[in-house]
Amino acid sequence: xxxxxxxxxxxxxxxxxxxxxxxxxxxxxxxxxxxxxxxxxxxxxxxxxxxxxxxxxxxxxxxxxxxxxxxxxxxxxxxxxxxxxxxxxxxxxxxxxxxxxxxxxxxxxxxxxxxxxxxxxxxxxxxxxxxxxxxxxxxxxxxxxxxxxxxxxxxxxxxxxxxxxxxxxxxxxxxxxxxxxxxxxxxxxxxxxxxxxxxxxxxxxxxxxxxxxxxxxxxxxxxxxxxxxxxxxxxxxxxxxxxxxxxxxxxxxxxxxxxxxxxxxxxxxxxxxxxxxxxxxxxxxxxxxxxxxxxxxxxxxxxxxxxxxxxxxxxxxxxxxxxxxxxxxxxxxxxxxxxxxxxxxxxxxxxxxxxxxxxxxxxxxxxxxxxxxxxxxxxxxxxxxxxxxxxxxxxxxxxxxxxxxxxxxxxxxxxxxxxxxxxxxxxxxxxxxxxxxxxxxxxxxxxxxxxxxxxxxxxxxxxxxxxxxxxxxxxxxxxxxxxxxxxxxxxxxxxxxxxxxxxxxxxxxxxxxxxxxxxxxxxxxxxxxxxxxxxxxxxxxxxxxxxxxxxxxxxxxxxxxxxxxxxxxxxxxxxxxxxxxxxxxxxxxxxxxxxxxxxxxxxxxxxxxxxxxxxxxxxxxxxxxxxxxxxxxxxxxxxxxxxxxxxxxxxxxxxxxxxxxxxxxxxxxxxxxxxxxxxxxxxxxxxxxxxxxxxxxxxxxxxxxxxxxxxxxxxxxxxxxxxxxxxxxxxxxxxxxxxxxxxxxxxxxxxxxxxxxxxxx
Amino acid sequence: xxxxxxxxxxxxxxxxxxxxxxxxxxxxxxxxxxxxxxxxxxxxxxxxxxxxxxxxxxxxxxxxxxxxxxx
Numbered sequence: 001x002x003x004x005x006x007x008x009x010x011x012x013x014x015x016x017x018x019x020x021x022x023x024x025x026x027x028x029x030x031x032x033x034x035x036x037x038x039x040x041x042x043x044x045x046x047x048x049x050x051x052x053x054x055x056x057x058x059x060x061x062x063x064x065x066x067x068x069x070x071x072x073x074x075x076x077x078x079x080x081x082x083x084x085x086x087x088x089x090x091x092x093x094x095x096x097x098x099x100x101x102x103x104x105x106x107x108x109x110x111x112x113x114x115x116x117x118x119x120x121x122x123x124x125x126x127x128x129x130x131x132x133x134x135x136x137x138x139x140x141x142x143x144x145x146x147x148x149x150x151x152x153x154x155x156x157x158x159x160x161x162x163x164x165x166x167x168x169x170x171x172x173x174x175x176x177x178x179x180x181x182x183x184x185x186x187x188x189x190x191x192x193x194x195x196x197x198x199x200x201x202x203x204x205x206x207x208x209x210x211x212x213x214x215x216x217x218x219x220x221x222x223x224x225x226x227x228x229x230x231x232x233x234x235x236x237x238x239x240x241x242x243x244x245x246x247x248x249x250x251x252x253x254x255x256x257x258x259x260x261x262x263x264x265x266x267x268x269x270x271x272x273x274x275x276x277x278x279x280x281x282x283x284x285x286x287x288x289x290x291x292x293x294x295x296x297x298x299x300x301x302x303x304x305x306x307x308x309x310x311x312x313x314x315x316x317x318x319x320x321x322x323x324x325x326x327x328x329x330x331x332x333x334x335x336x337x338x339x340x341x342x343x344x345x346x347x348x349x350x351x352x353x354x355x356x357x358x359x360x361x362x363x364x365x366x367x368x369x370x371x372x373x374x375x376x377x378x379x380x381x382x383x384x385x386x387x388x389x390x391x392x393x394x395x396x397x398x399x400x401x402x403x404x405x406x407x408x409x410x411x412x413x414x415x416x417x418x419x420x421x422x423x424x425x426x427x428x429x430x431x432x433x434x435x436x437x438x439x440x441x442x443x444x445x446x447x448x449x450x451x452x453x454x455x456x457x458x459x460x461x462x463x464x465x466x467x468x469x470x471x472x473x474x475x476x477x478x479x480x481x482x483x484x485x486x487x488x489x490x491x492x493x494x495x496x497x498x499x500x501x502x503x504x505x506x507x508x509x510x511x512x513x514x515x516x517x518x519x520x521x522x523x524x525x526x527x528x529x530x531x532x533x534x535x536x537x538x539x540x541x542x543x544x545x546x547x548x549x550x551x552x553x554x555x556x557x558x559x560x561x562x563x564x565x566x567x568x569x570x571x572x573x574x575x576x577x578x579x580x581x582x583x584x585x586x587x588x589x590x591x592x593x594x595x596x597x598x599x600x601x602x603x604x605x606x607x608x609x610x611x612x613x614x615x616x617x618x619x620x621x622x623x624x625x626x627x628x629x630x631x632x633x634x635x636x637x638x639x640x641x642x643x644x645x646x647x648x649x650x651x652x653x654x655x656x657x658x659x660x661x662x663x664x665x666x667x668x669x670x671x672x673x674x675x676x677x678x679x680x681x682x683x684x685x686x687x688x689x690x691x692x693x694x695x696x697x698x699x700x701x702x703x704x705x706x707x708x709x710x711x712x713x714x715x716x717x718x719x720x721x722x723x724x725x726x727x728x729x730x731x732x733x734x735x736x737x738x739x740x741x742x743x744x745x746x747x748x749x750x751x752x753x754x755x756x757x758x759x760x761x
Numbered sequence: 762x763x764x765x766x767x768x769x770x771x772x773x774x775x776x777x778x779x780x781x782x783x784x785x786x787x788x789x790x791x792x793x794x795x796x797x798x799x800x801x802x803x804x805x806x807x808x809x810x811x812x813x814x815x816x817x818x819x820x821x822x823x824x825x826x827x828x829x830x831x832x
Contacts, residue, residue: 113799114819123786130787131830251816254788308827309820316830317788324787381829520830527827547825 016102016724023745025725026101026393031738046086053079060345061150067340068149070417074334077157077413081406084161089402092166095615096605097173099394104725106179107390118392121399121729127390128404130320131382132168134517135482136372136590137412139217142419142481143583144369145427146357148347149420151366153413159367159374160409163622167594169401170601170619171380176388176397177719183384183597184532187698189718190603195701199596200532202694203381206589207529208560209687210378212567213586214518215300216579219292219572220480221511226285227276227471229292231508232515233285234268235315236299242314257314258321265318269508273471293572296522297565303519304526304557312523319520322513330414330489333496339421348453356432356451357479358580359644364633368587373412375626377593379405381528395731403733418488419481425449425458426466426475430484433577434477435667444476471504479579486510529560570680575673576650576666581680584637585687591630592695598623599702606706607715616706627699634692638685647685654678792819 018025027035056076059068093099110116119127144152175181181189184203188196222228242261250256275281287295303311349355350362358369372378383401391397419427428451429437429444437444441460448458467475470490475483490506498505531547533556538545544552571578602619605612640646643653643666654677657665668674709715728746730739785791793816797809810818 111799111803113796113803114822117795117799120786123783126783126787131828134830246816251813252790252793254790255785256790258788307820308823309816313820313823320788386828524827524830528829531827 016100016722018102018724019726022726023728023749024742025728026395027731027736027738027742035736035738046083049079049082053083060153064345067342068345070334070337070339070341070421073149073153073413073417074331076153077410080157080161081410084165085403085406088161089165089169089398092169092402092618093395093398096170096612096618097397099173099397100722101393101395101728101731102725103394104723104727105176105391105394106388106720107392108725108727109720109723110179110389116389118727118729119390121392121396121731122733124387124390124392124396125400125404125733126324128382128387128400129407130323131386132376132379132404133323133408133411134372134521135214135217135514136376136378137408138415138485138514138517139481140370140372140587141412141416142484143357143431143579144366145343145416145419146347146355146431147350147362147366148344149341149416150345151350151362152370152416155366155370156374156409156412156416159370160405163594163625164373164375164379164409165402165405166618166622167375167377167597167601168379168383168405169398170605171597172383172388172391172401173394173397174601174604175384176391176394179720180389181384183380183600186384186604186718187596187600190600190607191698191701191705195599195698195705198694198697198701199600200536202589202592202596202691202698204529204532204536205687205690205694206378206593207525207532208563209567209585209589211300211522211525211529212564212571213579213582214521215293215296215564215568216571216582217480217482218515218518219289219296219568220478220579221482221486221515222287222292223289224286224474225276225472225511226281226287227272227504227508228511228515229285229287230275230281231265231268231272231512232519234271235265235318235512235516235519236311238264238268239311239315239318242317243310246314247309254317258317261314261318262321262325265322265512266509269505269512272508273504276471289572290569293565293568296519297561297568299519300522300526300565301557301561303523304530304561305554312520312527315516315520315523319513319516322516326510326513327411327414329493330418331410333492334414334417337492337495339417339492339495341417341420342455343420343424343427344454348451354642354644356428356436356447356580358583359642360584360633360636364629364636365584367629368584368591368633370412371587371590371594373409373415375591375594375622376408377590377595377597377626380593380597392727392729393725393731396729399732415485418492419484420488422484422488422491423458423462424453425456426462426487427484428453428456429458429463430475430478430487431481432477433479433580433667435575435577437477439474439477441474441476469500469503470507472507479577481579482511482514486514526557526560526564529563530556533560567683570676570683573676574680575668575676576680581647581684584633585684585691588630588633588637588688588691591626591633592691595623595626595630595695596698598626599698603702603705603709604717606709607717609714613710616710623699623702627695630695631692634688634695637688638692647681647688651678651681651685654681 052075056072056079059072060076107116107118111118141152141156171183178186184200187199222232238261242257245257352361358365425448428448432447437447441463444463445458445460463475470487486507489510490503493506494500494503534544534547534552543549546552571582574581598619602616602623605616605619636645637647641649643650654665654674658674663671665674668677728742793812796815800807800809
């Protein structure tokens with residue numbers, strides 16, 4: 001055990017005298033050293049992993065054949081994750097985190113059987129993963145596939161190792177050391193008033209943007225798709241039924257009702273195929289995007305003011321159930337089918353030419369297009385929320401925080417593989433905005449073939465037959481990533497299971513689970529944002545702090561829904577396409593939050609003492625990278641003179657055209673459309689300026705605090721008081737022999753025996 | 762041979778039980794048992810509320826302080 005306490009800046013002396021009547025609460029330092037000694041078998045194992053990973057990377061990055069097999073993506077990812085987890089995360093643990101298993105976690109100290117529960121590490125891993133992973137890692141990689149497979153693959157895998165997983169791990173650990181304080185509270189403690197205020201405003205804005213853009217993804221996936229609309233709407237009565245079952249029939253039987261709900265869900269997907277083939281089904285469920293957007297706005301408000309047990313909780317159970325099922329299934333199918341990938345490593349759009357899916361150069365726009373899966377600031381809200389209150393032993397944070405994020409990265413890699421396994425011509429037809437494809441098969445064929453992509457020869461027949469195979473009217477300009485992923489997934493799944501006859505089923509199955517994740521995020525995001533707003537207004541009008549005061553809840557919910565609803569409607573009616581213009585804001589805001597989280601962590605570690613200073617680069621490098629990415633991306637969006645890239649350039653170009661009295665300009669074909677572009681780019685440009693300003697405030701206050709602490713050799717820490725632990729649990733996924741020995745000793749002792757294996761949701 | 766099948770059966774049973782334990786722990790089926798267990802150990806003088814009541818309070822808590830889900 002590294003004696004972290006004696007190394008501190010003196011505020012806390014040596015602590016943690018252990019109760020001599022109990023078995024050891026931690027594996028001894030000597031034993032740990034002995035366990036980490038290299039044996040020939042271990043050397044052979046890690047050499048084999050490194051070799052396989054090396055071969056996989058060589059095939060992906062250097063060998064230029066006609067095609068590349070999807071298995072190489074899996075090998076490259078998994079081998080890199082294993083090596084990063086075994087070596088890099090241990091470096092972080094030893095030098096920055098310095099956990100002490102003799103110290104009780106908040107779950108042990110404040111144990112109440114409800115919010116604070118020492119939870120089995122493997123169960124908590126699943127919990128944490130279910131909370132961090134959603135639709136984000138499924139969407140970004142699909143859009144980034146425009147640049148070829150290599151840029152996205154590299155960023156997802158390298159980014160998670162050096163940035164994303166580091167952030168999640170450190171935020172989780174330091175929040176745990178502070179009794180589960182939220183990232184906003186930690187920002188206030190560590191960065192002072194201004195840094196803290198900027199962090200809170202940023203979180204609130206980010207919540208609005210994320211909900212709006214995710215809702216936009218759903219709208220685009222469901223627009224003009226009676227099958228999708230029917231099956232996704234059916235999740236509402238199914239969830240309500242589940243909620244009632246748990247309330248009145250069999251409380252607490254969550255798995256049982258989730259299985260029933262899952263079966264009903266599959267029924268709804270199958271029924272959707274039939275409903276969409278009937279005349280009344282077409283009448284009722286064939287809705288245009290604006291109508292669906294309004295539906296989601298109304299749903300968002302109602303769902304956020306209804307009690308949790310009725311809609312949110314059961315939907316969340318279904319979502320967790322689906323998440324784990326789908327990921328296991330997709331991984332299995334990719335290994336089983338091993339699709340050949342025809343997409344080039346670098347496409348024509350990686351070199352600086354502007355692509356139709358999102359526009360802008362590879363740096364920084366690749367890094368804001370793929371946020372979740374590589375580095376997602378939003379995770380800081382989860383890692384500083386429920387998870388730290390459930391951790392059983394300090395050393396487990398490496399497995400849960402770092403390891404949990406590696407799993408999300410793997411999900412992103414699988415999404416990328418699914419997206420690039422479909423024909424490139426179809427990919428661009430689906431992901432180019434209706435402004436350029438005109439929304440018609442002929443328009444899409446003409447546009448995609450005019451791009452001059454090597455090996456792409458799109459025909460009208462390819463588009464119509466694919467649409468027919470998946471049971472949709474059309475697949476042209478189904479932007480947002482979800483339909484593309486669904487098509488890729490359906491193509492892989494039907495080869496593994498069921499054949500072409502099931503293609504339409506798998507497509508709608510994929511749409512369904514993406515919609516399920518997103519609607520849960522919409523509902524939960526609205527609630528959290530409302531809660532933050534109530535807290536903020538509460539400083540002026542204390543009545544608003546009372547969360548049981550219904551008018552306050554309704555007013556704040558309405559304000560938040562109006563916020564994201566406005567952006568959603570702008571996105572849906574955007575004459576320039578919607579996703580391609582709004583998605584960068586999602587990435588920029590997510591990376592901004594990551595920069596804030598890393599800035600907070602940097603300031604915390606600098607305060608820990610002198611011996612930490614030389615390891616600060618582990619946080620400083622990803623922080624600098626995230627800062628440069630958000631600031632450069634914002635700068636492009638604010639200052640670029642290229643209309644496709646710069647919001648203001650577009651804004652003034654359209655405004656100028658209006659002043660000249662033109663009736664059409666660019667892809668806008670009417671005066672209203674031109675006015676819409678002026679309005680949308682104004683909103684987007686303003687948000688970009690706000691994000692850039694917030695980043696600067698937070699990073700500057702973090703750097704000032706850090707430099708001050710490093711000079712002083714430490715600073716005042718805000719950790720909770722150290723309490724000696726009275727329980728034991730293994731640290732990692734696999735129980736070592738020494739750990740098993742200790743577990744036996746504890747099992748033989750009465751009293752503080754760790755029996756509570758229950759999860760809490 | 763019969764010993765082998767017996768071993769295989771034991772293995773399958775164990776794996777199945779483990780998987781079910783994991784799934785139910787993850788989904789939350791065991792939350793009430795955990796709470797009762799905690800009360801019995803830490804506050805033996807208190808009577809635990811009924812399972813129905815436990816879940817009502819749990820959801821009411823979630824209503825008061827919403828937890829976040831990620832994108």
